[in-house]
Amino acid sequence: MVAFDVMAGAIQPMTGYRERVIDDELDELLADLGAVSLEGPKGIGKTATAERRGKTIVRLDDPTVVEVIQAQPDRLVAGTPPIVIDEWQRFPSSWDLVRRAVDADSSAGRFILTGSATPIQTPTHSGAGRIVPIRMRPLSLPERGVETPTVSLAEMLDGGAPIAGTTAVGLEDYVAEIVAGGFPGMRHRSPRARRAAVDGYLERIIDTDLPELGVGIRSPRTLRRWLAAYAAATATTTSYDKIRDAATPAEDDKPAKTTTIGYRNALERIWVLDPVPAWSPSPNHLSRLKASPKHNLADPALAARLVDADERTLLAGHGPDLLPYDGTFLGQLFESLAALSIRVFAQASEASVTHYRDRNGRHEIDFIVGRNHREILGIEVKLSATVNDRDVRHLLWLREQPGAVVVDMVIVTTGSHAYRRADGVAVVPLALLGP
Numbered sequence: 001m002v003a004f005d006v007m008a009g010a011i012q013p014m015t016g017y018r019e020r021v022i023d024d025e026l027d028e029l030l031a032d033l034g035a036v037s038l039e040g041p042k043g044i045g046k047t048a049t050a051e052r053r054g055k056t057i058v059r060l061d062d063p064t065v066v067e068v069i070q071a072q073p074d075r076l077v078a079g080t081p082p083i084v085i086d087e088w089q090r091f092p093s094s095w096d097l098v099r100r101a102v103d104a105d106s107s108a109g110r111f112i113l114t115g116s117a118t119p120i121q122t123p124t125h126s127g128a129g130r131i132v133p134i135r136m137r138p139l140s141l142p143e144r145g146v147e148t149p150t151v152s153l154a155e156m157l158d159g160g161a162p163i164a165g166t167t168a169v170g171l172e173d174y175v176a177e178i179v180a181g182g183f184p185g186m187r188h189r190s191p192r193a194r195r196a197a198v199d200g201y202l203e204r205i206i207d208t209d210l211p212e213l214g215v216g217i218r219s220p221r222t223l224r225r226w227l228a229a230y231a232a233a234t235a236t237t238t239s240y241d242k243i244r245d246a247a248t249p250a251e252d253d254k255p256a257k258t259t260t261i262g263y264r265n266a267l268e269r270i271w272v273l274d275p276v277p278a279w280s281p282s283p284n285h286l287s288r289l290k291a292s293p294k295h296n297l298a299d300p301a302l303a304a305r306l307v308d309a310d311e312r313t314l315l316a317g318h319g320p321d322l323l324p325y326d327g328t329f330l331g332q333l334f335e336s337l338a339a340l341s342i343r344v345f346a347q348a349s350e351a352s353v354t355h356y357r358d359r360n361g362r363h364e365i366d367f368i369v370g371r372n373h374r375e376i377l378g379i380e381v382k383l384s385a386t387v388n389d390r391d392v393r394h395l396l397w398l399r400e401q402p403g404a405v406v407v408d409m410v411i412v413t414t415g416s417h418a419y420r421r422a423d424g425v426a427v428v429p430l431a432l433l434g435p
Helices: 022-030 046-051 063-071 073-077 093-104 153-158 171-180 191-212 220-232 240-247 257-269 300-306 311-315 329-348 389-399
Strands: 002-004 011-013 035-039 056-059 083-086 111-115 131-135 352-357 364-370 375-381 405-413 426-429
Touching: 022 035, 022 046, 022 131, 022 329, 035 046, 035 093, 046 083, 046 111, 056 063, 063 073, 073 093, 093 111, 093 131, 153 329, 153 364, 153 375, 153 405, 171 191, 171 300, 171 311, 171 329, 191 220, 191 257, 191 300, 220 240, 220 257, 220 300, 240 257, 300 329, 311 329, 329 352, 329 364, 329 375, 364 389, 375 389, 389 405
Parallel strands: 035 111, 035 131, 056 083, 083 111, 375 405, 405 426
Antiparallel strands: 002 011, 352 364, 364 375
């Protein structure tokens, strides 16, 4: 398979591609749909995944290509399918051009769009049913080659999954993966080069990506500090007012709430923020539900860098002073690392990922994975190699609640063995969990 620039005709062999969980989903959908759109933050491999399937490649991050398309828009949808339109948001009219092309010819597998932002002025809902969005995230642990999984999330959703396996992956390895991140182009660099690459990534978001979307950033410094405070709140439901106060602790003239909400909305539109929504059971038998999302960045490596955390400081138990937190900051980042893998696996099973926390905080479940409102898989994450009865109390409570069928219960750990406890709770090292 080779990729080429439809304008320049340059041949570029594609080598070193690592199989992704999303590959099967993408192939299944392309077999029946005229167009799909791969969506996610920059640098996670959307282009490489799309180009493996493309026969015609249109790269809209090249200003020359955009200039030619603007002069003759029909060129965008001309060529041998599948036609890959890379970074489609740089020419927002491409969405409607593809939609009309699919309306005229709905043959399967005609277009793959990739995008790292949603333009404000583009009504993407107008492509509903013709251009199907597919969310793509950074590399999960199995996609990084960390370990061969032995426990399937899909089988746990079906009930009665075998729980077994042993791994040599330990705490230091998980910390290394948190810092290395799941961006394919960054993770294998030297530590110093990787830090510089992540810094450049974050600076580009503030200085280029958001302004290109028409988002006015009056104070890049304040936005950077807000991002650091948000990173410190990883895997918590800290209020946005507290995040704002933490970002500007010594300033009387704090940014308006509308300003910080604007930050949040813009960063979600470029998929840099990836919060875990609250579980909304139906029927609403859990009346004391607290509906705040859990804060989460696209990759815990971004959170670690934003607060200047590295392997040494994390293993020493140090964390940012921006916000108070329970436990350790490493525990929060480990949960975020688990969230990344669990969401990749759940998507493959057409399942949603949410969290549960009641208003008084007496009961909390880190992740609720389910294909519908009734049949759910409860997952708790623990930064420990061992599990005791206290650790499983929330999962056992959930199992006893009326109105929801708990198909399985899991504690994700840093341990070495996967096994099932006598009370039915599965104990699974994160490295052994797979799709």
